[in-house]
Amino acid sequence: MDAKDIDYYALGFEFIETKTMFVSNYKDGRWDEGTLVPFGNFEISPAACILNYGQGIFEGMKALKTKKGDHVLFRPEENAKRFNDSASRMLIPNYNVDKFVSAVKKVVKANEDYIPPYDSGGALYIRPIMIGTGPTVGVKPANEYKMIMFTVPVGPYFPEGFTGIDLEITKKYTRAAPGGTGSSKTCCNYAGSMLPGKEAKERGFAQVIFLDAVHKEYIDEVGAANFFAVIDGVLVTPKTAGTILPGITRKSILELASKKIGMLTEERDISYKELFEVSCTEAFCSGTAAVITPIKSVVLEEKKRIFSEGEPGEITRKAYEMLTGIQRLDIGDEFGWVEKI
Numbered sequence: 001m002d003a004k005d006i007d008y009y010a011l012g013f014e015f016i017e018t019k020t021m022f023v024s025n026y027k028d029g030r031w032d033e034g035t036l037v038p039f040g041n042f043e044i045s046p047a048a049c050i051l052n053y054g055q056g057i058f059e060g061m062k063a064l065k066t067k068k069g070d071h072v073l074f075r076p077e078e079n080a081k082r083f084n085d086s087a088s089r090m091l092i093p094n095y096n097v098d099k100f101v102s103a104v105k106k107v108v109k110a111n112e113d114y115i116p117p118y119d120s121g122g123a124l125y126i127r128p129i130m131i132g133t134g135p136t137v138g139v140k141p142a143n144e145y146k147m148i149m150f151t152v153p154v155g156p157y158f159p160e161g162f163t164g165i166d167l168e169i170t171k172k173y174t175r176a177a178p179g180g181t182g183s184s185k186t187c188c189n190y191a192g193s194m195l196p197g198k199e200a201k202e203r204g205f206a207q208v209i210f211l212d213a214v215h216k217e218y219i220d221e222v223g224a225a226n227f228f229a230v231i232d233g234v235l236v237t238p239k240t241a242g243t244i245l246p247g248i249t250r251k252s253i254l255e256l257a258s259k260k261i262g263m264l265t266e267e268r269d270i271s272y273k274e275l276f277e278v279s280c281t282e283a284f285c286s287g288t289a290a291v292i293t294p295i296k297s298v299v300l301e302e303k304k305r306i307f308s309e310g311e312p313g314e315i316t317r318k319a320y321e322m323l324t325g326i327q328r329l330d331i332g333d334e335f336g337w338v339e340k341i
């Protein structure tokens with residue numbers, strides 16, 4: 001789609017084709033330098049490992065326009081490192097961190113006409129993927145890979161935006177088991193989460209809250225976002241013990257809360273039962289796509305809890321203002337998290 005035909009003020013989180021993508025190939029034991037090419041389809045063997053055994057990973061990050069008109073990225077090295085952590089878990093060859101960040105900058109620059117205006121609140125979402133393209137019949141890693149980065153202009157992930165979402169705690173489905181692939185951004189984790197998400201949406205919820213697979217008691221995460229709650233005045237979030245994605249937004253919020261909001265923070269097991277106690281005063285979820293989305297209510301079977309009378313809580317609002325302020329350079333980036341392109 002032509003950049004000038006897009007209504008940047010009405011964007012949701014749907015695919016829109018942009019002009020250019022970055023492609024790098026791995027063959028004979030090494031990655032090539034990669035290059036920008038027009039966005040388009042490519043051929044793949046029906047025996048490709050990604051098609052048969054799901055040997056693939058991805059990342060998600062955003063390029064934003066600041067008030068001054070600069071184009072910026074948020075902690076891109078963190079995405080590069082997590083990309084390699086996911087790659088290692090899937091026996092995919094790692095990609096040089098500096099080359100990853102340089103490729104992100106190249107693909108954003110090539111598609112800069114698609115970066116939504118500052119006042120739209122939108123972003124240019126960057127989607128790096130890495131897939132096993134070599135043919136395999138037995139279950140073993142491919143010998144050839146592709147790394148592709150494409151971009152999509154996006155608005156809010158949850159249409160409810162900052163007004164808050166209603167979530168259903170599921171005991172029927174789990175997302176990841178200890179020792180599995182929950183902490184990797186691998187395609188298969190997401191395919192398995194689509195049915196629980198669909199069923200919850202049919203019942204009027206924005207998403208599900210997944211519990212741990214062993215006890216079905218402790219909160220893992222929310223669809224494709226991390227979970228936070230304020231309990232007894234402490235900002236708590238599930239610890240990263242291998243079953244949840246170690247979110248970059250999550251990590252940033254923990255640092256902001258302790259260093260800028262002056263709160264105690266804790267990474268620990270959080271029983272879903274705690275959400276129904278009066279000591280739990282706020283809840284929100286976080287992610288590149290979700291940013292900080294307040295949780296208005298949670299439901300488990302017949303039980304429902306509405307947080308702060310259905311309004312975003314005070315800590316949620318502070319964390320949101322601080323995080324988005326830094327991300328768009330409306331306030332000083334004292335942590336050095338923002339990189340200009």
Ligand SMILES: Cc1ncc(COP(=O)(O)O)c(C=O)c1O
Pocket residue numbers: 060221223224225226244245246247248249250286287288289
């Ligand atoms: C399962 C899952 N949890 C959490 C997150 C949040 O991670 P980040 O803050 O790095 O975007 C994501 C990605 O957006 C995710 O897919």
